[in-house]
Amino acid sequence: MKTKLRLVLAFPLLFFCFSLWSQDRGELWDEIAGTMDVPVLGIRDAQGYLLRTADLSRTLESLQGQSTRMITVSFPVGEGSIKTFQVEEYSIMHPDLQARYPQIRSYRGFAIDDPQGRQIRFSLSPQGFQGMLLSASGSGDVFIEQHPDRPGNYILFSRKDRDDPIAWKCETEGATASAKTGTDNPSARLVDDGQLRTYRLAVTTTGEYTEYHGGTVPDALAAINASMTRINAIFERDMALRMELIPETDQIIFTDPGTDPFGGNLSSEAQTTLSANIGASAYDIGHLFHRAGATGNAGGIGTVCVDSQKGGAFSATPNPEGDRFDVDFVAHEMGHQFGANHTWSFQSEGTEVQAEPASGTTIMGYAGITQQNDVADFSDDYFHYYSILQMSSYVTGLSCGTTMNLTNLPPVITSQPDYIIPQGTAFVLEGTASDPDGTDVLTYTWEQIDNGVVTQASFGPENPIGASFRSLPPTTDNARYFPSLERIRSGNLTQQNPGSGSAWETVATIERDLNFALTVRDNAFGGGQVTSDLVRVGVRAAAGPFEMTSQSTSQTFQAGSVQNISWDVAGTSDAPINCQELELWLSTNGGLSFDILIDDALPNIGSATIQLPGTPTNQGRFMLKAKNNIFLAVNAANFTITQQDFVLQANRLTAEVCQPDNGAFAINYQRFGSFTEVVSLSMSGLPAGVNANFSPSSVQANDTDVLLTLTGTGGASPGNYDLVLTGTGGGSEFNLPLSIQLLGGTSTAPVLASPTDGAQDVGLRPNLQWIDNPDITSYTVELAADSGFLTLIAQETLAGNSYQVPELQPETEYFWRVSGTDACGAVPFSQEFRFTTAQVSCKTITATGLPIDISPVGTPTVESRITVPDNGTVADIKVSLDIEHSFLSDLIIKLQSPSGTVVTLVSNSCGSAADLVAVFDNSAAPFVCGSNPAISGMVRPLGSFNAFAGESSQGEWILTIDDTLPADGGQLNSFELELCVEGEFRxxxxxxxVFDDGDDLCLGTPAGAEVDAFGCEVFRFASNQFQVEIATESCVGQADGSVAISASSPLNYQATLTGNGINRQENFTQEFTFGNLPAGDYELCIDGNDGTNNFEPSCFQVTISGPEPLGVVAQTLADGSGVALALSGAAAYTVRLNGNTQTLDSRTALLQFEQGMNVLEVEAIPSCAGSFRQEYFYSNKPEIAPNPFVDRLEFFLPWPAEVFTLEIFNAAGSLVFSKELQAIENRGETEVPVLPSGLYVVRVSNQGNTATYKLFRQ
Incomplete structure (x- = not known):
């Protein structure tokens, strides 16, 4: 390289909590007591070990060249534990390359008899050991790194132990067509073809990378081998895919930063270097390892085996080694090379696979580098469902690489149905899978796969798109609670503005669909197989939240006692959820798990009486879960169940018996503690003629089953009877209340209540109701389009006596009836009722006051409102919008109904595309982002307008546009609401x-005109119709203020002035003045007429003020020779000093005193504004008075100091009084003691100034 930024790294010292060595924990590893921090690696609280590296090398020598041989080796696995692994050599180098570098090796192994199915991948070279433990526990994989400053010292840590995320950016741009399989496809396939794919890997390095690792080719190759050992482990587990370093690898490792072929365009230079040095035919995938600022680029999406692109990838960090470099950088960029897009969603990429909230946490996410959008500080070392799907789709279409048949068979998942759940309610998804191989440890991930932009700001229960739940690492637990059980039991079902490391889980409180993928990995040694199943969870706003309302505070119950529980059904028994039965589970550990099933068929009617089990606990919690559905609720507080000597557990508390059949209860006897006595059983409360038979009649052994049979029921009167089952023994007694319901025959047909027979104009979502019969255990309701019930619209079996009908067609006749079941069998159908639904009427209302600007400054919110006078039931709506805005993705657009329901139309959608001209309709297809306008045509909103169905149409419909980012602006040009309601618009x-058939007395008012409550046009004066001038009082109390009115055009006006004790009314045509007004507040209202139309009053608040009072601030000069005046309250002033008068029109003046007493007088002009008078004494030498004196003296001092000393001497020269005094504005005074009459000498002194006076004491 010719020009590079050189990084100087300061390596902090390693700090040990303790430095003592533990006792030997195996042949190779010695644990270092305590924990250690490694700041240079950003790792805290790691476990430390001393590895006997030479011993490990000698142990592994026997595996060299023995591809099928395995030996046992021990490795630390965390929490101070060391386990034994079966280990084999597993070279990631081509045999020719391996032969040239025999000291650089790679191995793999699996733990013996380990329920977590741990596997290990590690490398060994003269530079040391580096390992990775893969676990199925769900707690994350564990890494073993050599300490950078202490050879032979190793640290064991997981990614959560890191505390210093690196700010970096993947520069990969552009995307091939997404391989996303739609969530409507239940047979989406991942990695299940039984093939292990191997691709030839060319890793080239910069001189900086090689220099960092020691400077030689073997040094760099050892580091490459260590990184790829780990990366292959991830790809083999998730993709059954591995990479092998090509024989020519040592030819493309560069050692000198000054001469290597890499400069500032690494992607293109890497591609060119590989082409020039080894040729395209020598490799399938290429990658450049570099040491520099944190960055990376794959050179494209899906580039493996593409000759012009396959070598254009690079990864760079300041410390290019370890799990951070391997996972966050290299594995990430290689994921792109194999066809995977980013899965984060904090901004739009348009790939349809942005299904992790905000930064995401899987390998193809951006964890730790998106500031406020970080879900976590570091990514987890596994691929998201979409990443596996994309890569699998890509590699199965490649012609390069080699394949090897695996003996491993893929897991088999039992497919699940889709579910509908209530809003604001927790739920659990449970997967069922098996593995034909038997020994594989299956792991499960439940991931939401909804694409959409989700930021920290938009994440929350009302977000209609994208992921509401973060991805969590694979675990052997096949169930995932949404949100976590920890948040469910604490009542935190929703979350907004989440921070890094927080849950990033929220249930939806709006109507939307949540799509999930269950990904099952078999974690097979030698190459994994991965299968998936897709589940849609429909959240319906009309139902929920489903909540438990009982046991909301701490309570104490006896084991085996009967208790009442209650819950809010919240519409969950109605369509479309139709949950009729619930399961009740008990937790004895505060809600960490729910393992005890109390009842599996509680009717979903809002309350139940149940029997507690005999298990004692002080951390009891209930969970109510829908049977054959996934939603659930947990009570709010722990309760206590106290232990009993024994408990009689019944299979049911009430038995329904059709006479003369026998009744029966199944009883289970459970004993606790040291109780071992014989317990006798008896029954009380039986009706005459009914007998209780126990088999056996006494019990002693724990877990004994007893059959309680009630005979002779035919001789008793039908009805309900309360019974008590009693067990006695060893001085202990247990009583269990039971009941029996005797039916003399089949119940009569149900009686229908509403809608009444022949009802007209029934709503489109009617609630069918009938009179409840306690003898009937379940009802069957039928709704049909014909009286013969041949065309059924709905048929449901219910526990309660009502049924919420799904939406029906308008102006259509329907028929309904109800039957049931009781203990004696089928109950006959009721009489059939018919009803006719209301018509649906629609009209379009256009917002006024548009366009409205959307400012580019800041992040403004603009609103437009449409007021609907009709009080109809909403059946459907459409919204038409015309919005100009560059970067439409800055906007979140919502519509709020008069009832407060909010539906999101658009949320940070369509990236950099601009503008929106569209009609939003629930029945339309989802919008597809275009260029300009970004959204157009008839499109479906992100949220569902179904949320408005059934609400009142009356009131304000508010369109809100939130501009979430500054700098880009625009305007809302138009907003129209097409509103459809049940029935007719008035x-x-x-x-x-104002309705024509109601209060409208003025039909035909002009369009857009303002009207009053009677529909008559309101005429208002223009805003500039009047000019009002106010004159203040000239003097306080003068009452000479005035209000002058001047109209812009002549008319018949009437002005009314009220307030301050005045009520005047005057008529005028253009001008008028109210005079003689005292100061005060008034209301001036002016109305008028033009001979035809009366104008509404225009009113003004006016204030007549009085003159400002005279204000004089007189500040004596520092030497006392004059005064500075600051005047206020008038335009001119009369100032008189010692009889000399002057008139001032300024507000300041400087006046000089005469020797002696000075009199200052100030009057405002006019004089009614006030006056001021003040006397000042001035002398250029100290003055003392009075003379003669009695008991008080006053002083005037010309000196600047404030503190002076007073001394009095008698005629003999003796000091009789001395005092330190304070002078304020050169004046001072003091009391003196009672002195004898006579002559005294008084001396005043201050800072070197002295004056002496002779005074006479009277």
Whole structure:
């Protein structure tokens, strides 16, 4: 290289928490006690180990050239643990290259008898050991690095132990056509063809890179081998793909920064260098390793095997080694080379795979480098579903590379249905998969795959696009809670403005679809297989949030006791969710897991009575989960279940019996603690003729099943009976309340209630209701388009006595009926009812006051409002917009209904394209970004207008445009709302908002004219119709102020002046003056008429002020010889000093005193504004008075100092009084003690000035 920026790195010292060595923990590794920080690598709290490198090298020598041989080697795996691995050599070099550099090796292995399925990839060279532990635990992979300053010392850490993200940017631009498979395709395939693909890799280096690693070709090759050992581990696990260094690698490693062929255009120079030095036929994928500022470029998307592009990739960091360089840079850029786009979403790339919120966290994300948009400080070392999908699609179409058949078979996933859930509600997705190989450890990732721009600012429960949940690393747990269980149990279901390292998970509180991919990796040793399944979760705004309302505070219950629980059904039992039954689960660890199933078929009716299990806990929590659905709720507080000696656990608390059948309960006996006594069973509360039979009648062994049979029911009267099951033994007693419901025969047909038979103008989403019968355990409702019920619109089995119908067609006749089931069998159908739905009427309303500018300064928000007078039920809407704005992606555009519901139309969409001219309609196709305008035609909003359905149309509809970035502006040119409501709009031919069949007394008012409550046009004066002049009072209390009115044109005016005790009314034609007004506040209102039309009053608030009072600030000069005046309150002043008068029209004056007493007088002109009088004594020597004196003396001092000393001497010269005094404006005074009458000498002194006086004491 000819010109390069040289980096000087200061390597901080390694700080050990402790320096003592532990006892030997294996043949090769000694743990260093405590933890260590390695600032140069940005690692904190790492575990330290001393590796006997020479011993490890000798151990591994037996594997050289033995491709099928394995030996056992021990490695640290974290938390102070060392495990034994089966290890084999796994060279990533071509055999010819490996033969030339036998001391540079690569290995792989797997842990023996490890439930986490750990594997290890490591390299060894004279430069040391470098390893990577791959785990299925979900906690992330672990890295082993040599400490940079202490050879032989190694640190064990995960990526979460880092604390210094590097600001870098991937410069890869442009994209091939995305390989994204649509979420409507349930058979999306990833890596399941049983092939291990190998590609020839050409890694070239800059002189800086080689110099960093030691300066020689072997040094650089050892570093390349270490990096590619790790990178291959990731690609083999996620893609069944590996790369092999070509034989010519040592020919393209450059050692001198001054002579290497690389300058400022690394991408093109790398391509040219490889072509010139080894030729295109020598490699499949090329990459330049460089040491410089953090950056990278793949040279394109999908460049492997493309001769003109395959060598144009580079990666560079200040420290080009270790997991950060390997994962965040090289693996990222190689992901591009194999066809993967970025998966982050903080700005638009238009690739349709931007499905990680903000920066993202997977390899193709930008974790740690997007400031406020960072989800985490570092990426995780796995590929997102979309990345695997894109790369898999790309490599299966390549003709280069070699393949090898794997014996490994792909996992098999049990496909799941799509779900509909309520808004604002947590949910869980559980995957089911198996592996034909049996020994593979399967890992699961549930990732949201919705494409769309999502920033920290737009992330939240009302965001209609993109990902609401971050990607999390693969784990052996097949279930993922949304959000995490930790946030669910703490009630934090939503999140806004998340920061780096926070959850980045939020449920949706709006109507939208969430699409998820389940990716299952088999983590097979030697090359993984990866399969997937897609699930759509539809969030519906009309239902939810589904919440538990009971056990919201800490409570204590006895084990086995019967308790009530309650929840907010929130529309979840109605269509389209139709959840009729719930599962109730118990957690005994505060909600970390829910392992005890209490009931799997609770009717979803809002409350239930349940029996607690016998398990004691002080951290109990309930989870209610929809049966055959995914949504759930957890109660708000832990509760305590206290231990009992024994518990009788019943399979149900109520038995419905059709007489004369027997009733039965299945009972399970559980004992706890040291209780071992025999327990006898009995039943009380039985109706006459009914008997209770226990089998067995007494129990002792734990977990004994008992059958309780109730016989003779035919002899009892039908009805409900409360029973008590009692167990007694060893001085302990347990009582369990049960009940039996005896039915004498099948229940009568249900009675329908609403809509009534023959009802007209029924809404399009009616709620069908019938009278509840407690004997009926379930109802079946049928809705049909014909009286014979041959064309069913809906048929649902329900626990409750109502059914929310999905949207129906307008002006259509429908028929409905209800049947049921009770303990005696099928209940007959009710009488059929018919009803007819209302018509739907539409009209278009155009916003006024447009266009509105969108300022380029700052981040403004503009609004346009449309007021709808009609109180109809919204059936549908369309919104027409014309917006000019450069960079449409700066804008978030929303519509708010009068009820406060908000739907997002556009959110940071379409990148740098400008302008929008479109009609938004729910039934249209999603918008596709164009060039100019960016969005046009009939398009679907990002949010759903279904959220407005069923709301009132009356009130203000508010269009809001948020400009989220400065510098680009534009304007809203037009906004139209096409509103469709159930029923007819009331007539309003002139469009004035006052209905013709109601209060409109003035039909036919001009379009756009302002009208009053009776529809009559309101006439207003122009804003400049009147000029009002105000004259103030000349003197306080003079009452000579005035208000003069001048109209711009003659008319019949009437002016009314009120306030300050005045109420005057005068008629005039053009000019008029209200005179003789005192100072004060008034309201002036002027109305008028032109002989035909009356004009609304124009009112003004006027204030008549009085004259400003005279203000005089008289400041005595420092030497006391005069005074400086500052005057206010008048235009002119009369100033009189010692009888000498002058008139001033200025506000300042300087006056000189005469010797002795001076009298200053000031009057305002006119004099009613006030006057001022002040006396001043001036002398050029100190003066003392009075003489003679009694008990007080006053002084005038011409000296500048404020402090002086007073001394009094008697005739004999003795000091009789002394005091330090304060002079203010050259004056001072003091009291003196009672002295005998006679002559005294008084001396005043200050800073060298002295004056002596003779005074007589009376």
């Amino acid at each position: 007539p309003d031919a002139d469009g004035d908002g």
